[in-house]
Amino acid sequence: MIVKSIDALRETLERCDREGLKVLIEGGKTLAGMGPALPRADVSIATTGLNKMLAHESADLTCSAQSGMRVAHLNEALAKHGQFVPIDVPLRKKATIGGSLAAGWPGPRRHFYGRARDFVIGSQVCLADGTLASAGGMVVKNVSGYNMDKLYIGSFGTLAVFTHLNFKTLPIPKKRRALIAPLPEATRPRAIAQIASMAVVPAAAFCVEGFGKNVDGSDDIDGRVLLYFEGTEELLERATLDARSALGKAGVPETTIIDTGASESFDRTLDACIANKRGRSITYRLFGLPGTVEERAVRLRDACNRHELFTDVLFDVMNGDVFVRASERDATRFSEKIATCHAELRELEPRCAIVAGDSAARASFEPWGAVPPGIEKMRALKARFDPHGTLNPGRFIGGI
């Protein structure tokens, strides 16, 4: 059911909790490839009916929006006043702000602007028993009480359901630019080191192998590097000189500049992180330090290749996130190969998690990887917030 009011959400949850019904919470379903294949639930609740902008105090650089509002709609509304919130998620026209924050998707511009979580200044949630609880407020600085927003963000809807979120906003950068260049593997380590030490820090920087037309640039065997810059005209001119010089030193001869459509190019790169080949692909994500990003990407890719799976690789130079999509041309062959490959990947990198793939393709795999050291506290929190296991039961790490 699509809830259209806070009261409806509250009443539905309270009733389900009382009657022992299991509830699946959905936003735009864009990140449904995260977590286990969708479990059976008694009730599905979509928050997409809660889609209003509640306030935009443009002079204060704050806003408040209901959780079912699409990320793109939020930023379109803010853009009328020259503002935005950097919530970097795939498929942002469809993704909801509540779902994006609940999924804790790691934005590639987080080293530049901060994480999406850092822009949340307040929220209201509905707990499993129907209690409405607020935290934070509508001011940009606030240490009144616990950081409850932080607890709900990234909790995959297992503790509570966002009803609305308050954000601090930023002025839209005056200009955006993408620089794209081919990047042979042999030149990669040097190029990455150069990018990491550039004076003008890119808003985002990716190395990509494969992904065809999903990602801009030539999809030949060499792979490519994509740098995104945001700022003033003057800054971008300097960034371009710096980037060309840095890449030149690494042996990368030519760079293509994209000014018109740089944002769309960035969005396509984000979308590629969860681009799925129906029934015959799974995408893994592995967090880590930027300093080890390439070696981890190569390790995962080579492991997939050893099982004769095709791979597309995308990694985030500035933050250290690795995305590797393993695929086959044929669904049957894929399911045969991925079973052994998955086991090997887990041995190599216990923390790699599945973030995309059809339910059928990933049904038999534990998706989240090694449990973190604080898992017992997490389980206790789940038990305290949702004692009957009503919200998204079993969907999160460690069977939470």
Added chain:
Amino acid sequence: MLQQRLIEALGTDAVKTAPEDLAVYAFDAYSQGVMPAAVVLPASTREVAAAVKIANDCGEPVIPRGAGTGLCGGAIPARGGVIFSFARMNRVLEVDARNRRARVQPGLINLDLSKHVAKAGMFYAPDPSSQKVSTIGGNIGTNAGGPHCLSYGTTVNHVLELEIVDENGDVILTSLDDIGYDLTGVLVGSEGTLGIVTSAWVRLLRQPETVRVWLAAFDDVHAASAAVTGIIGAGIIPTALEMMDQVMLPAIEAAFHAGYPTDAAAVLLIESAGFEDEMNLHESEISRVVKEHHATTWRAAKSEAERDALWAGRKGALGATGRIAPNYYIQDVVVPRTKLPQALQAVADACEPQGIIAGNVFHAGDGNLHPLLMYDRGDPKQVAAVIEAGNQILGAAVDLGGTISGEHGIGYEKRDTLRRIFSTDDLATMSRVREVFDPKRRLNPEKIFPAGIGCAEVQ
């Protein structure tokens, strides 16, 4: 029994039991609690864990303490117990320059971290005014801010991983990159009520190429407030945007010779950092805005020494209040920045009828006010008047859509005030977290939560 067991576990040098030693730890910068049963100065995580277990066995509360600079009584032993001082756990353990992060012990002084990594071209961004003495552990406890949090964010934005000792004496590691609940984010700002931080990986930032500091003076505090809104509204977020008023300017100038105009109604100190070209743009734009708001003085610091002098005045402002009155009481409230004029008026309305001199030195860009209420502690009438005025200011901030603490925390002082901004359900929901981490309520009891919230009484 307690003292003897602590001495056996940590050694004589690491345990203080003499009444004259314990008395020192009964205070923090807010006020006095009761005498603690013991003070421990552990040298390692293992010793922290051992001492927590002993305190538990003896049924004693555990109170972590940084430098004791907290202004809301967060470090006072409200119910006695064992104070954990981190004066011996004060080192930078590791600097990872490639990944721009450092692992530090909780007793490390905030400014010492930036000094430590300066040669590598990096710095640690959160910079509370107490940064010369306050510790990273204390900053994590209160989610401390500072002037530069306008663009860099508060402490929670800069903590990547934590090692904590929990209420049972067990060690838990948390990381922002872990899949699972963001325990790191909840622990920051929890004022030692959920665990004791024993080390932290924190984020370092690259030093900017250029830093510019400008001073703008106004004849009217409302014009200065409007200029703050104008600067942000022009799409510029400076790294710091501070305001000082007519009460404070002469005192600060007399104490620090910072170069502030002493006859102005308000002065804005504005800092921006980045690339030379960008700074030129910021300078022309900010200059345009402040002149539109009738700034009487506008000048840029011409040298690093001049820049440092302007900042020294701002950061040392609290010390200058001694020239106005024997004592001061500082409030910490936040309002939407467009409501600054009303908030400043509310401060005046709360203080003037009672004859209290109120000065203002604050983070205007964040809407974070710090009214300084001058008084004489020896006069009970003045003490009562200041408490009353402080309460009125809190109420006014809430009425203006703001909150009761921007960076000092809730601690002991404001725990009952929390009811002004949160419902019983809101507070009971927060207390669910407390019940998981501290079911026996022995970690820094009587802090943050008002008594009697929700389904369990929360100390």
